[in-house]
Amino acid sequence: MQSSDVIDEIKTPQGRLIKVYKDNYVKLEEVSTDAATSSKITFENIKKNLPLKLPKIEKLPEYRKIKGHDVPIAIVGGGPSLKNHIDELKGFRTILACGSVHDYLRSQDIVPTYAAICDPDPVSINYYRNLHTEVKYLLATSVDVTLLEHFKDYQRILWHCHSADFNVDEIEKLEGTDYHAISGGCTVGLRGINICIMLGYTNIHFFGFDSCMDEEQCHAYAVSAKERKDFGRLFEVKLRELDSEGPSEKRVFKCVGYQLAQAYAFRDYYLNFGRLFTPTFHGDGLMSGMWELIVHILGVDDQSDAKLTRELIHVS
Amino acid sequence: MLAEPQQGNFVFEDVQTPKGELILVKGIQTNAATSTNDMLENIIENMKYKFPIFEGLTEYNKPKGWDRKIALVGGGPSLKNTIHELKEYRTIMSCGSVHDYLINNNVIPTYAVNCDPSPISANYFTKADPEVKYLIASHADRKLIAALGGKQIILWHCHSEDLQEQIFKIEREENNRDYNAVGGGCTVGLRAISLAMCMGYGNIHFYGFDSCMGDDGEQHHAYDWANPEEENPLIDKVYKIHLGPTTGPENNKHYYVAGYQLAQLENFKDFYASNKDYFIPTFHGGGALADYLELIKRIKPKEQIQ
Numbered sequence: 001m002q003s004s005d006v007i008d009e010i011k012t013p014q015g016r017l018i019k020v021y022k023d024n025y026v027k028l029e030e031v032s033t034d035a036a037t038s039s040k041i042t043f044e045n046i047k048k049n050l051p052l053k054l055p056k057i058e059k060l061p062e063y064r065k066i067k068g069h070d071v072p073i074a075i076v077g078g079g080p081s082l083k084n085h086i087d088e089l090k091g092f093r094t095i096l097a098c099g100s101v102h103d104y105l106r107s108q109d110i111v112p113t114y115a116a117i118c119d120p121d122p123v124s125i126n127y128y129r130n131l132h133t134e135v136k137y138l139l140a141t142s143v144d145v146t147l148l149e150h151f152k153d154y155q156r157i158l159w160h161c162h163s164a165d166f167n168v169d170e171i172e173k174l175e176g177t178d179y180h181a182i183s184g185g186c187t188v189g190l191r192g193i194n195i196c197i198m199l200g201y202t203n204i205h206f207f208g209f210d211s212c213m214d215e216e217q218c219h220a221y222a223v224s225a226k227e228r229k230d231f232g233r234l235f236e237v238k239l240r241e242l243d244s245e246g247p248s249e250k251r252v253f254k255c256v257g258y259q260l261a262q263a264y265a266f267r268d269y270y271l272n273f274g275r276l277f278t279p280t281f282h283g284d285g286l287m288s289g290m291w292e293l294i295v296h297i298l299g300v301d302d303q304s305d306a307k308l309t310r311e312l313i314h315v316s
Numbered sequence: 317m318l319a320e321p322q323q324g325n326f327v328f329e330d331v332q333t334p335k336g337e338l339i340l341v342k343g344i345q346t347n348a349a350t351s352t353n354d355m356l357e358n359i360i361e362n363m364k365y366k367f368p369i370f371e372g373l374t375e376y377n378k379p380k381g382w383d384r385k386i387a388l389v390g391g392g393p394s395l396k397n398t399i400h401e402l403k404e405y406r407t408i409m410s411c412g413s414v415h416d417y418l419i420n421n422n423v424i425p426t427y428a429v430n431c432d433p434s435p436i437s438a439n440y441f442t443k444a445d446p447e448v449k450y451l452i453a454s455h456a457d458r459k460l461i462a463a464l465g466g467k468q469i470i471l472w473h474c475h476s477e478d479l480q481e482q483i484f485k486i487e488r489e490e491n492n493r494d495y496n497a498v499g500g501g502c503t504v505g506l507r508a509i510s511l512a513m514c515m516g517y518g519n520i521h522f523y524g525f526d527s528c529m530g531d532d533g534e535q536h537h538a539y540d541w542a543n544p545e546e547e548n549p550l551i552d553k554v555y556k557i558h559l560g561p562t563t564g565p566e567n568n569k570h571y572y573v574a575g576y577q578l579a580q581l582e583n584f585k586d587f588y589a590s591n592k593d594y595f596i597p598t599f600h601g602g603g604a605l606a607d608y609l610e611l612i613k614r615i616k617p618k619e620q621i622q
């Protein structure tokens with residue numbers, strides 16, 4: 001894509017840059033998401049949390065223990081489609097709940113094996129009211145200290161949610177050990193994929209990873225009015241058909257900014273690390289649709305990443 | 317008791333109830349198949365690998381609440397009839413040789429415990445699963461450690477008065493740690509109760525904890541020996557015991573038990589007496605231990621031992 005093809009640039013309320021190309025479709029380039037908590041506060045949280053000397057993820061006996069491809073793990077986000085796949089999820093032995101989905105799973109009589117939290121905002125507590133003594137709560141070192149207090153009678157395990165803003169030297173000064181961290185993307189779901197891989201899983205089943213809305217619902221459960229407001233602008237996204245060029249009117253998804261960013265980040269992640277795991281999606285959505293396209297395009301003619309970047313998603 | 321009890325240093329009490337005389341089990345001796353020196357060598361070797369330790373688990377010392385149950389699974393013959401119930405449990409701890417039998421029956425335990433220092437135990441861990449946490453006593457034979465290669469091995473010290481000083485010294489000098497060990501009794505099943513309690517479980521359900529042979533007095537486990545030639549001699553004598561008063565309806569109830577099972581019965585009684593405020597046992601499948609517990613609970617402490 002030549003830069004001359006760009007006919008306009010739009011900045012969303014969240015600060016994302018949308019480039020409008022002359023083919024009349026808006027295509028996101030380098031989608032960025034704004035952190036609700038500043039890097040400074042995040043790092044302050046780390047400095048408060050590390051002296052608590054809580055167990056670290058790299059010390060778990062299951063860390064980096066290869067599970068084999070016949071041992072699946074279910075990674076669960078809160079997307080609307082989750083409602084329709086609860087019974088399938090109950091068939092999994094090992095489940096990683098990502099972010100706000102925890103209490104919804106508990107309300108469905110599901111006890112996840114792990115629950116990952118990386119949102120530094122104490123608002124996360126609202127989704128962790130129904131805790132379970134057998135769940136391993138994987139808390140990013142950057143979470144607010146009130147969250148650690150909230151989980152004090154439960155299994156707390158810390159992990160570094162890597163950010164380029166971190167001063168690793170300073171963290172190492174605090175820890176006195178090598179810096180282990182989990183990277184992965186802009187949402188807890190994307191970090192969750194890396195957590196699964198670091199725990200030795202390659203056969204990863206995705207539930208509620210829609211990365212899009214269902215009518216007006218962005219989750220399988222209610223979120224607060226404030227959080228809904230923070231989602232900002234709604235985008236309409238068109239994926240192309242598997243066997244034709246250009247966007248399809250049949251494959252239209254509505255999504256908010258962070259969902260779009262997540263879909264893009266997943267695409268990049270899969271292109272870089274897809275050889276490390278096999279995803280299986282339970283429930284339709286933007287992310288599963290995009291993954292199908294990636295696999296189709298790579299499988300058909302081994303297209304370059306550049307072409308994938310250009311043609312996968314059309315946003316209006 | 318029909319058979320002559322063995323003489324030795326393991327002496328049981330006579331028990332009486334208001335109804336009359338109860339069990340008479342005297343002089344049962346349990347012998348360790350592995351010498352203390354060999355066990356110490358194993359400990360020194362195994363600790364070199366720097367496996368995670370039991371008290372380092374995040375679930376250690378975290379009370380789970382009475383509504384969170386754990387199934388402890390031994391290999392008693394009754395397990396064949398109750399194994400299907402295990403699918404209802406979220407947390408399962410297999411005890412000793414039952415591991416492969418469970419896996420063969422599509423029951424994947426959460427934890428698998430072993431404290432047998434004999435290399436024979438490796439024969440029962442041939443189907444190791446990558447998601448199981450193997451709680452292996454530090455004195456385990458290297459063959460078992462090798463059989464579990466690449467899996468989640470977690471070491472714990474099986475408390476023994478013979479070895480505590482040496483282990484204390486090794487922990488202090490090599491690892492700068494305190495001596496933490498798990499007590500409990502003469503079998504892996506009894507130690508497993510302690511392990512479960514250390515992890516905060518109080519609602520403990522027992523499966524295959526018969527502590528007796530099958531009804532015919534022949535069947536020792538729900539499964540066969542892995543190596544009959546080597547293991548058959550381990551049960552050299554089978555006793556017939558009665559639980560309950562010598563007069564009355566319970567007199568007709570009898571069990572065939574091997575020496576280690578008899579020892580386990582008595583060890584359990586002591587363990588229950590000391591820890592009954594901290595756990596509620598529920599037995600599934602019947603057997604001598606289940607009935608013995610009912611008897612223990614029925615008899616007032618002052619009346620138990622004359």
